[in-house]
Amino acid sequence: MPSQSALVHTFNGIPFSTRSSKELLHTLDSFEAREDDVLLVSYPKSGTHWLAEILKNLYRTQQGANGCGTVTLTSPIEFGDPSKYEDLRNLPSPRLIPTHLNYKMLPVQLKTKKCKMIYIIRNPKDTAVSLYHYYKDNPNLPTIDKWTTFLEMFLRGEVVCGSWFDHIHSWEDHKNDDNVLILYYEAMKKDATRSIEQLSNFLGVNLTPEKIHEIAMKSSFSEMKEQAQKENINPNNTVCALTSNKQLIFRKGTVGDWKNHFSTKQTKIFDAQIEEKMNSSQLMKCIEY
Numbered sequence: 001m002p003s004q005s006a007l008v009h010t011f012n013g014i015p016f017s018t019r020s021s022k023e024l025l026h027t028l029d030s031f032e033a034r035e036d037d038v039l040l041v042s043y044p045k046s047g048t049h050w051l052a053e054i055l056k057n058l059y060r061t062q063q064g065a066n067g068c069g070t071v072t073l074t075s076p077i078e079f080g081d082p083s084k085y086e087d088l089r090n091l092p093s094p095r096l097i098p099t100h101l102n103y104k105m106l107p108v109q110l111k112t113k114k115c116k117m118i119y120i121i122r123n124p125k126d127t128a129v130s131l132y133h134y135y136k137d138n139p140n141l142p143t144i145d146k147w148t149t150f151l152e153m154f155l156r157g158e159v160v161c162g163s164w165f166d167h168i169h170s171w172e173d174h175k176n177d178d179n180v181l182i183l184y185y186e187a188m189k190k191d192a193t194r195s196i197e198q199l200s201n202f203l204g205v206n207l208t209p210e211k212i213h214e215i216a217m218k219s220s221f222s223e224m225k226e227q228a229q230k231e232n233i234n235p236n237n238t239v240c241a242l243t244s245n246k247q248l249i250f251r252k253g254t255v256g257d258w259k260n261h262f263s264t265k266q267t268k269i270f271d272a273q274i275e276e277k278m279n280s281s282q283l284m285k286c287i288e289y
């Protein structure tokens with residue numbers, strides 16, 4: 001069993017799990033992007049799997065010349081070792097590529113080729129709670145038993161993928177780029193069909209209202225949780241698996257679970273940090289919670 005400190009390492013001042021090798025992080029810019037790559041970006045626990053499921057269904061429903069459309073969901077671009085980029089080269093287009101990297105760290109070709117990027121944002125309090133449980137249940141991350149300790153680490157950006165605040169800020173200047181679509185977890189919960197419509201317009205995929213409804217149903221929390229219980233993911237598939245253990249992903253899937261975790265004092269401290277760090281952020285202003 002690896003020691004606790006061996007489960008996380010730091011690169012460019014940001015903590016990463018050992019699923020992201022240092023060697024790969026050093027060679028991110030060697031990733032060869034294609035113009036039809038679609039990037040699915042999120043800070044961890046913001047609804048990455050949900051969005052990936054919607055996108056997979058959205059592409060599959062599309063009627064192309066050969067019948068049903070497809071998309072290849074890869075593993076996150078920062079997971080694995082440098083040989084992974086060789087493997088990604090052999091995957092068919094379009095590739096749907098998840099990542100938790102901030103904007104600055106993205107492989108350069110994804111930017112120069114203006115690949116479509118979808119950034120999903122979740123309110124930071126629920127994100128912190130979700131990440132806390134993920135740490136607790138995941139043998140590949142350090143054990144942090146106490147919520148108070150975890151919350152302090154989250155606020156200092158000492159958790160995997162670093163500071164939530166910095167992550168959002170890194171996207172602020174790109175929120176209006178033509179190749180970028182920003183989605184919000186809370187808005188998706190309120191009206192998933194509206195978000196699916198936004199996605200289909202952004203990706204140029206024509207869908208009937210019936211198909212949109214069908215995708216919303218297929219990607220609902222209960223459907224996905226049930227499906228995950230049936231699925232047996234191969235943890236050795238480092239090219240195509242978004243997650244090696246899907247059981248850890250589907251916990252509650254709600255908005256506002258933070259209220260069951262934050263004390264009044266913790267809420268005050270957290271709100272003060274939001275005020276101080278996110279005052280100028282337009283993205284923050286759009287989070288409804």
Ligand code: A3P
Binds near residue numbers: 252
């Ligand atoms: P909770 O821990 O609050 O339940 P990610 O996919 O980025 O790791 O995010 C995981 C979070 O998204 C978990 O939050 C999970 O329950 C939630 N989630 C996953 N699928 C969902 C769905 N279909 N609808 C709503 N939330 C979902």
